[in-house]
Amino acid sequence: MPTDASPPASPDQPPRYAFFGPTGTFTEAALRTVAPAGAPADPYPSVDATIAAVRSGLADIGVVPIENSVEGGVSATLDGLAAGDPLLVVGEVVIPVTFVLAARPGTALADVRTVSTHSHAHAQVRRWLDRNLQGARYLPSLSTAAAAAGLAEPVDAEAAGYDAAVCAPLAAARFGLEVLAEDIGDTRGAETRFVLLARPAAPGERPVIPAPTGADKTSLVAFLRADHPGALIEVLEQFVTRGINLSRIESRPTGDALGRYSFSIDCEGHVAESRVGEALMGLHRICERVRFLGSYPQAGSPAVTGSGPGEEAFAAAESWLQRVRAGRSV
Numbered sequence: 508m509p510t511d512a513s514p515p516a517s518p519d520q521p522p523r524y525a526f527f528g529p530t531g532t533f534t535e536a537a538l539r540t541v542a543p544a545g546a547p548a549d550p551y552p553s554v555d556a557t558i559a560a561v562r563s564g565l566a567d568i569g570v571v572p573i574e575n576s577v578e579g580g581v582s583a584t585l586d587g588l589a590a591g592d593p594l595l596v597v598g599e600v601v602i603p604v605t606f607v608l609a610a611r612p613g614t615a616l617a618d619v620r621t622v623s624t625h626s627h628a629h630a631q632v633r634r635w636l637d638r639n640l641q642g643a644r645y646l647p648s649l650s651t652a653a654a655a656a657g658l659a660e661p662v663d664a665e666a667a668g669y670d671a672a673v674c675a676p677l678a679a680a681r682f683g684l685e686v687l688a689e690d691i692g693d694t695r696g697a698e699t700r701f702v703l704l705a706r707p708a709a710p711g712e713r714p715v716i717p718a719p720t721g722a723d724k725t726s727l728v729a730f731l732r733a734d735h736p737g738a739l740i741e742v743l744e745q746f747v748t749r750g751i752n753l754s755r756i757e758s759r760p761t762g763d764a765l766g767r768y769s770f771s772i773d774c775e776g777h778v779a780e781s782r783v784g785e786a787l788m789g790l791h792r793i794c795e796r797v798r799f800l801g802s803y804p805q806a807g808s809p810a811v812t813g814s815g816p817g818e819e820a821f822a823a824a825e826s827w828l829q830r831v832r833a834g835r836s837v
């Protein structure tokens with residue numbers, strides 16, 4: 508982990524990446540699918556530390572998990588983005604996750620009494636563990652790769668405090684572990700979505716919001732005004748009336764008091780499009796606060812964004828209103 512803030516990457520310099528590490532995490536695998544070969548990339552031990560590295564300028568781009576198809580949202584990421592100095596999501600990566608059970612060479616499956624891994628990985632292999640290692644204890648680790656690394660490090664076998672790790676096949680290989688069982692996920696085809704984070708541009712700097720591609724996603728956090736009947740419907744209406752599809756919405760406690768929630772939302776479309784811009788303005792009118800988290804190209808097979816009237820209809824309505832206001836015949 509570097510300790511001095513590195514200067515911001517110049518246009519001809521590759522960005523410096525921070526990722527939720529150590530080496531061998533699924534997050535590193537996600538990063539490698541997007542970072543140019545040879546780009547500097549530093550591991551950080553937690554989601555919070557990775558986000559902090561981007562905020563402080565130690566890194567230009569941070570990569571963290573945000574959502575899993577089986578276990579749902581990654582709270583550390585959702586909460587880290589909702590509070591503190593604003594950051595922008597500038598990209599997303601979706602990768603399949605395949606878990607192995609790995610141990611020090613010479614360990615037999617029957618010897619495994621304690622298993623360590625990241626809580627999200629544990630949630631995805633729980634049934635396999637129940638069936639194949641009945642009664643085995645679970646010890647949470649900071650990441651899947653940290654669990655694998657912990658088995659490689661201690662000189663005496665007792666020091667790790669656990670017998671096996673649930674991790675990526677790559678992490679098992681990297682830390683010299685033996686794979687006791689492959690593909691142990693309870694759900695076939697599980698995927699995790701990762702986001703790429705950057706600091707918003709300072710005045711005079713190049714904007715960091717990627718240009719619209721026609722298949723984009725916009726992320727935001729809506730903080731509702733005082734609780735009242737229909738508060739959530741009012742938020743949803745801003746999207747429905749403009750033909751905008753939501754791809755994720757989840758509530759998170761604000762931390763102020765019981766019953767106080769914010770809504771973390773992903774919708775299809777780009778802030779540069781009228782329909783998304785107008786929805787954001789609508790939210791701004793009805794919410795206590797809205798935090799815009801970025802517009803960026805959708806990963807994978809892009810969904811068609813928006814239904815109903817398109818950009819031309821929004822532009823036509825705008826110029827019609829101008830004519831009405833000017834008192835011209837319409």
Ligand SMILES: O=C(O)C(=O)Cc1ccccc1
Pocket residue numbers: 527531532533534535572575604625627628649650651652699
């Ligand atoms: O621990 C890791 O390897 C991570 O990158 C977080 C994670 C954990 C489980 C599934 C996907 C990502």
